Amino acid sequence: MKIVVDIGACDDPSEVTRGSALALQDDKSLELVLCGNKDELNKTLSLYNLDENRLQIVDAKDVITNLDVPTVAIRHKTESSLVKAFDVLKNDDVVGLISAGNTGAVLSGGVLRLGRIKGIHRPALAPILPTVNGKEVCLIDSGANVDCRPEFLVEFALMGVSYMKAVFGLENPKVGLVSNGVEDKKGNELVKETALRLKELPINFVGNMEARDALSGNYDVLVCDGFVGNVLLKSIEGTASMVIKTLKSAIMSDGLSKFGALFMKKAFSTVKSSMNYQNKGGAPLLGVEKIIVKAHGASNSDAIKVAINQVKKMHEGNLIANIKNGLSSLTANENN
Amino acid sequence: MKIVVDIGACDDPSEVTRGSALALQDDKSLELVLCGNKDELNKTLSLYNLDENRLQIVDAKDVITNLDVPTVAIRHKTESSLVKAFDVLKNDDVVGLISAGNTGAVLSGGVLRLGRIKGIHRPALAPILPTVNGKEVCLIDSGANVDCRPEFLVEFALMGVSYMKAVFGLENPKVGLVSNGVEDKKGNELVKETALRLKELPINFVGNMEARDALSGNYDVLVCDGFVGNVLLKSIEGTASMVIKTLKSAIMSDGLSKFGALFMKKAFSTVKSSMNYQNKGGAPLLGVEKIIVKAHGASNSDAIKVAINQVKKMHEGNLIANIKNGLSSLTANENN
Secondary structure, rough: EEEEEOOOOOHHHHHHHHHHHHHHOOOOOOOOEEOOHHHHHHHHHHHOOOOHHHHEEEEEOOOOOOOOOOOHHHHHHEEEOOOHHHHHHHOOOEEEEEEEHHHHHHHHHHHHHHEEEEOOOOOOOOOOEEEEOOOOOEEEEEOOOOOHHHHHHHHHHHHHOOOOHHHHOOOOEEEEEEEEEOOOOOOOHHHHHHHHHHOOOOEEEEEEEEHHHHOOOOOOEEEHHHHHHHHHHHHHHHHHHHHHHHHHHHHOHHHHHHHHHHHOHHHHHHHHHHHHHHHHHHHEEOOOOOOOEOOOOOOHHHHHHHHHHHHHHHHHHOOOHHHHEEEEHHHHHHHH | OOEEEEOOOOHHHHHHHHHHHHHHHHHHOEEEEEEEEEEHHHHHHHOOOOOOHHHHEEEEEEEOOOOOHHHHHHHHHOOOOHHHHHHHHHHOEEEEEOOOOOOHHHHHHHHHHHOEEEOOOOOOOOOEEOOOOOEEEEEEEOOOOOOOOOHHHHHHHHHHHHHHHHOOOOOOOOOEEEEEEOOOOOOOHHHHHHHHHHOOOOEEEEEEHHHOOOOOOOOOOEEOOOHHHHHHHHHHHHHHHHHHHHHHHHHHHHHHHHHHHHHOOOHHHHHHHHHHHHHHHOOOEEEEOHHHHHHHHOOOOOOHHHHHHHHHHHHHHOOOHHHHHHHHHHHHHHOO
């Protein structure tokens, strides 16, 4: 299985390289194409004992940074690592792309250089979040589309369902529509119209859900527009970090608590690890013709390794075919 | 100072009564009018030694529940405790109203039975949240208006600023616009248009902010539409509760951690108390002609006491006059 990795502008590109090297060492069925500055790549890769038959480097002298305008950069920065990675992705034997770079450019590349799946108006970002009961929940859209129409959200729901079936093996994923209350009458205009349409589809739509239950484990797919999804995702991050900071400072300001904390290393590390969504890989961009995973800009080598494994699981689960299949219920519905 | 309290439908009306009694005992300058079932009120109040000159009971045989349609109930349930409370609020000597009942009915009552401040299109809910550095931040709107136009958000910003000045004594509150990124180009259409308008006003508008920084203490007022505000508020609640649950179960599953936790009671209680936003009172409904505070439906007597004190502080800070004054910059701007 061949995957292309963009080693472009992110917090630490060498971590992306290292993660790729570790993945190659671990998984003998894996082939990687790395796009980036050849000299720097070779410097990092020389530290690993790698099977050169499964590794290809595409030299790219340019990068797309967060300062670039995504649509402009993806059209014109043809020497950038990301555009070169999209070129590689076009080859039949390459199943997916990973980038820790400019999110907007990854989205634009997905649409402009790869192409949308027929029937999808807007591809969406669909990260997996940890829940209180250890299950995963997919949030779609977490930020690709800030202004949405009901048909976009309906497509997000169908893609989220296909994703949870294909990759996590769920039989009938429970879909909740993010709203300001669980009652049918709740929601803004977008949510109310979307709810009516979701009820017509052959999916397990359980209705409106409240943001306080996002991590409850009671839902498998959370559907919302990308603006709301971004607020939800980031407030989860911010609050988790605030609670932990508050606890740390409370411990440090009380001698007895400080003593007690010495015995609690294991519990703290369990919490830290269950809150660390880098463990869950990156955010797949669903709705394009191949697998694309946007890794966090601050990804370390472990997170990249997880993201590579995630692409593999998505491919093995026939994700793209499943999404196309899931959309057929929509067409059937429209034809009625 | 006279305040009216609706003892209607909430999780435990007797807690609202008890909170009112405690407030009366503590503050000799306070007068309360309690609207609710007279017999039940008297049963609870008889347990306290109260100055009857400062306490008035308005008997109400009916209640507005969460099953009622707010606008219909507030017009037609004239024997309900909430409608009677709004009648009391009309008296010149009554400065504010507190209710732990149906949020929509409190909003409708504010508009239909009390009246909006001239220049305000839509009153908004503005709860105070705790932050990581111990400062308060005001979130406006947290759920009153799910579909908004830019002019509503501009008014929310001005009201939030007046509130933080009047009640918390801030000189120049920092206003952030909730968005999907801090850069100017981020935001949905509503946010982009609102940002342009906020820049024109004589307030300390610092631009877009991300939900992950909501509790950072870097902002004094967070502005957003009521749908987004509701998602933000509830995901903060849900995540804080998830982190704490995860920590608890991690502690229980490790003997050493369980031992350590015995010494950490103080630290845990500090965290619990700093996360407990009942300490911060209820959510004021800003933009109506008098002070209205919507307390949480699950309020205990302490939370009600805090809410009563909050009304007092809002009145002493001349909140309504300050809001009216804050709106003048908008009119000045429109006249230019």
